[in-house]
Amino acid sequence: MIPVELIGKKRRGGELSPDEIYYLVDGYVRGDIPDYQMAAWLMAVCFTGMTDAETLALTRCMVQSGRVVDLSDIPGVKVDKHSTGGVGDKVSILLAPLVASCGVPVPMISGRGLGHTGGTLDKLESIPGFRTDIDIEEYRELVRTVGVVMAGQTGELVPADKKMYALRDVTATVECIPLMAGSIMSKKIAGGVDALVLDVKTGSGAFIRDREGAVELARTLIGIGEGYGKRTIAFITDMNQPLGRAVGNRLEIIECAECLRGRNIEDLCALTLRLAGAMLFLGGKSDSVDAGIRTAKDALRSGKAYQKCIELVRAQGGDPSYIEDPTRFAPARVRTEVCAGESGYVAAIDNRGIGIAALAAGAGRMKVGDAVDPAAGIVVYKKIGDAVGNREPVATVYGSSETRVDDAARRVRAAYTIGVDRQEPPRLVYCMMDAHGYTEYS
């Protein structure tokens, strides 16, 4: 096979055979297919798509590129959650210890910042000492002893995805349903889960902006999951504004620590509880998603989830004193407030613009291998529907240089639309989907 012919076939809209997909993906992992050919192929896929057979073949190649963890000797139904990514989406950091504290083992494989969104691993690594490069033996041991692990896909697990994920991040090939589906499901399957909850984001800060696309992605993901015999529940949730208030690695850790210690950041906590409910249901710890939500709420209020988080941080080498007292984090060198400049109500937020602003402040990567600035980011004070005064700040931007912070602040201001009349805030969760059907929420 000739790589350029396979790129050309996909460019012309042809369907690649499983062997052809294997040749590309395996060759890329082994270094025989260079980055630039994979980048061109990925961009062609963005335009011409993939059939279901191609998507499944891609997922299988990616799973086969590394080891598959066997957790069958550990008691309980192992359940993981995956979000398609958004701005300020730090749910995993709350959710994993919360669900584990209720007795469902959570073997979680997370990713790095991708496009305009942050990544759970980058966020966790802003806790001093926290290690996310966990090998398979330690991963199994943490699930067994702590009941939860939050790891990156190491060289052992899905090396194909690790390499392709980093490349897509810097080549504008993130927003692509089959590539997203293959990436998500290969990690989850290799991680050894028995069941899976998916948070598929839609709106101006999501990779898939429109509802139809989000539903299509959810169906593709559920199809792959069920094909592998893993029960899968998906929620379509809102990403038209940042989730919670913090956007940026350390800022988001601080917000999570506060929530675990009792602060109620309304949208963030409500979504976390909804996803926890589904995980407890799939994990056999409750008879319904709603019953699971009640169990999770108790665990959050009682401090059980907080204690499990402290245990998790310590087990992965992190210094839990930063969770116990987030004021220990050094402040960013530069900060500036962003004012509305007009009075009224927040009518809309270009949430992708907020994500790009955080990236410009230093919270994300311009190209593969760039370091992220853990202190950089944004805290927003105003969400859709909130009243705002002329000189009232809508957000604060943090970073290490004035140039970067000023650039980010301009982008934040441009992302806010202030109107005269109050808008209803968007619904937080639009619907729930599984292999059997679709439930719309009002």
Added chain:
Amino acid sequence: MIPVELIGKKRRGGELSPDEIYYLVDGYVRGDIPDYQMAAWLMAVCFTGMTDAETLALTRCMVQSGRVVDLSDIPGVKVDKHSTGGVGDKVSILLAPLVASCGVPVPMISGRGLGHTGGTLDKLESIPGFRTDIDIEEYRELVRTVGVVMAGQTGELVPADKKMYALRDVTATVECIPLMAGSIMSKKIAGGVDALVLDVKTGSGAFIRDREGAVELARTLIGIGEGYGKRTIAFITDMNQPLGRAVGNRLEIIECAECLRGRNIEDLCALTLRLAGAMLFLGGKSDSVDAGIRTAKDALRSGKAYQKCIELVRAQGGDPSYIEDPTRFAPARVRTEVCAGESGYVAAIDNRGIGIAALAAGAGRMKVGDAVDPAAGIVVYKKIGDAVGNREPVATVYGSSETRVDDAARRVRAAYTIGVDRQEPPRLVYCMMDAHGYTEYS
């Protein structure tokens, strides 16, 4: 500016400003923008295209990436020819010395093999000693003293194109009108020409297969040329079968040497004379293209063109004895004949398939920096409309290993369609275009 945002903007079909295009192209040349980001951007351009303003901005960036040769102190109207590339298209090797032998200076900048087609530089370098890495001083000197030079774009001339051309070759981003137009015109303008003849190929072996696309490319090229004040004539010519008989570097040099010494390979010689006629007309050496053709025919028959070719080869360090006696070239290690396997007439040739077969035999590159096998290639004996017997060979494949030659031979056989009724061969030249209009040939 953030590279991934510019890639994303183009992916979404947006128009990039001249500054944004400069940022990408200049950054790529300087190594700040990596191959994989340029590859993704190029593939996005293939799908969403470029406006005329973007194409002109791209051309200007590419010209500005290096030096621009000033040939104004050399007497005469300097005229170059460019072909959009095809299978067996060795016209330049005949044409440059032919036109120069008639008194029109020919400063020719050529390229390497691209996609399924060969490149003039790769062909010339199969002449032992022949140097194509000519610096600007030597280039000027050769135009002044020999009246012709055949050079690659060195690091000095259009470094942006040199780097992008190599990348497009291996990422299936060759067939793209604005990228082709920018690549072609930047080289010609930097090379210091006063006027230009374009051979825009159409058919199964061309990058732009359909007539409409070829006409659009020709219009784009003529527009850029005239915008820079260079008189430009384009011909739309057939590429539904190899031009001449040889496909592959050394094999094509041998065929050219034979034609310069009096052999009449009908389509090859007729097209060369047509293009020569236009160059002599633009160069002020004849009153019309037809009068130019007559002048060129005399120069070919009299041996003037052959003598100029010997002079050119010697001046660029090549050993002219290989042109004087092509049997001096060592034969390929492996050869095999391809038989029709049925009787009838050649109804069609998948000419791209012939090009890919030559590449598979070793005549082209799988990825950037690969060496080409100068001896590898194909000689075809049967063209569209020719009668063929069951056991009669339609072609011979040459190469260095049996695996490669067998693979290529299978591809050659698959490229031939044999029919019961005789088909008319395709017209060689479809039309002529310039800034003033369009002349269709019958």
